[in-house]
Amino acid sequence: MLPWRADLAGRFEESQFDSELLRGNPLGDPSERPVLVYLPPGYDADQQRYPSIYVAMGYTGHLGMWFNRTPFRQPYPELLDAMFAGGDVPPAIVVFVDAWTKYGGSQYLDSPGTGQYHSYLCEEIVPWVDATYRTIADRDHRAITGKSSGGYAAMVTPLLRPDVFGALATHAGDASFELCYRPGFPVLAKQLRDRYDGSYEKFFADAEQRAGQLLRQDLEVLEFYGYASAYSAEPDGTVLLPFDELGEVVPAVWERWLALDPVAMLGQPQYADALRSLRAVWIDAGKQDEYHLDLGATAFHRAAHELGGPQLHFELFEGTHGGIEYRYPLAVRWLCEQLTG
Structure with missing residues (x-):
């Protein structure tokens, strides 16, 4: 675990996307946002099309933080690249999305108090990625993943828009609001x-x-x-x-x-149907999570299991809310297998 940046087998491209939907948002936040796209090894050597996986950050997270270095830990982008470099994982394009606001986050929802961050993701970023990169441009080959508030986004976005995302992975996502x-x-x-x-x-x-x-x-x-x-x-x-x-x-x-609690949402017919339509759902959390999101993960898994439908992976591991970025590539590996299977 080197204290400086590692060499990459794939590559990242950072672009600036000027969002019409975020223009004039209530908080006066920038409408031009960075988008970071990971292209797996071999992307430039062929004309293959790839599944896409979108990454939503947790609260107070913004795109520039992904490469922050912590002693004895590697940043997620490097862990992700190392996984794909091994050659035993079906390759995918991974898209890191920025939904920062003046308050530190948006929950990736449309709100008159914050802005149209749900629509920004689904109606602007996804079509732009599909038009710019060689994705397999359908929901059965598109997933969303995240931790904490990003994990919340991973749970609710496919429930709200099952036509856009067909799989998800949530790490200690906000759930069981009580x-x-x-x-x-x-x-x-x-x-x-x-x-x-x-x-x-x-x-x-x-x-x-x-x-x-x-x-x-x-x-x-x-x-x-x-x-x-x-x-x-x-x-x-x-x-x-x-x-x-x-x-x-x-x-x-x-x-x-409570109406926006992912667990409660699964009790409503339209969201239950959306969940059943998904291909794959990964749920995990640390047993020592300070915000009891291990209990929220358990409740979300229980509700999803009772509904039936997607392939489910559920796991509680030894860990707290922080320092669990090593879990993210495990979920991406699993999603890649499900999206190409």
């Missing part, structure tokens, strides 16, 4: 009360004065507002929180969140 989000309500309510008089307006004003100096608890407050912007924004962009000043649930708002 377990992963609701316990944080009183903690956040007290943080807002004690530091910002219960006001997100004061939080943002203070955060702007401390740009680049935010603490972990600041990022937690910001992240939760980003979730609310994705799940429960009004048509005019007003963001509604699912808890009050006591940290108690606001039922009407919380119901809007």
